């Protein structure tokens with residue numbers, strides 16, 4: 001009986017070790033930021049054009065408002081296809097002074113021809129982003145295939161219909 005108990009306990013200990021080993025591997029996964037280019041996106045004024053989400057500066061932003069144009073759609077590309085592991089949305093340089101312009105509902109899709117799109121992530125009523133300046137908020141993507149084009153569709157903002165973002169960062 002004693003030896004039976006010992007075997008069971010040893011088995012349990014082995015299971016615990018293997019579970020924590022998996023968790024550790026996942027936590028240690030490191031992501032590399034990929035350089036992106038804007039392919040398409042709506043613009044109200046040149047100083048705050050859609051290009052500003054991909055210029056590498058947190059102090060420049062895309063600011064857009066046109067309710068009839070919702071969802072606001074940005075398409076960005078990477079040089080080579082990447083398997084997207086996570087993406088970052090960066091709040092604007094004055095979000096503290098102009099609250100409510102962060103996105104609330106959005107979708108992310110991937111493509112290699114800009115015609116056929118695969119949905120990779122969808123967030124609804126997501127209040128993760130705060131009214132703070134130049135903060136990056138990371139969102140994980142599960143099991144994505146490799147794509148060169150990424151489409152961000154912003155359906156709702158935290159208040160009204162104006163959006164502003166400093167940067168979009170893609171990580172493989």
Ligand SMILES: [Ca+2]
Nearest residue numbers: 052057060166
């Ligand atoms: Ca920028």
